[in-house]
Amino acid sequence: MVPPLVFLPPEFFDREADVVARALLGVTLRHERDDGVVSGRIVETEAYLGPHDPASHSAAGRTARTWHMFGPPGTAYVYFIYGMHWCLNAVTREDGYGAAVLIRGIEPMEGLPRMRARRPKARRDRVLCDGPGKLTAALGVDRRCDGWSLTGGSALSLVQGDAVPDAEVLVTPRIGISKAVDWPLRFVWSAHSRAV
């Protein structure tokens, strides 16, 4: 028997983004499609705290692009970046606030052959999902998922996992941003991530 899937409820996400970012380590991100299930355990995240956080997309206000970042807790916010890549966030705090957690890395679990097919340039499984644009490609996540619920009401969901001890969590500044560059809002599950 396979244990039932326990989806993270909306209340899980109705907290500050840094708290949720830390708590998402070890959680399974799961995409269920016609051709099968693809999933992985979250090993790296970043928190974007809200309109007062200069590095946050919500700092520029609610536009068509950032619309779903202001949605209810547990919403998927998916955006297009550098003309090529999709990035997946989980919205945190209350409806209308504008905070989110960027999923930066997962450890592949189910559907390895499908991930490899969607990431033909990855020569080794170690680099299949070790970046925000890589994991969305491997999972088949794109603009269609923008605004979906991650709490069990859609094909894309977050499933409860075993707790990750503090001793295995690394906290660092965020990557690839130009504002608030030293805020310690990046969380890495060191035992399962190649990233420093």
Added chain:
DNA sequence: ACGCGGATGGCCT
């Protein structure tokens, strides 16, 4: 191992 620059397109000034 590490650093650099090109790819590529939507959105804001």
Added chain:
DNA sequence: GGCCATCCGCGTA
């Protein structure tokens, strides 16, 4: 016109 919450390939070591 410039800026991106990135990735990849190629150069040097």
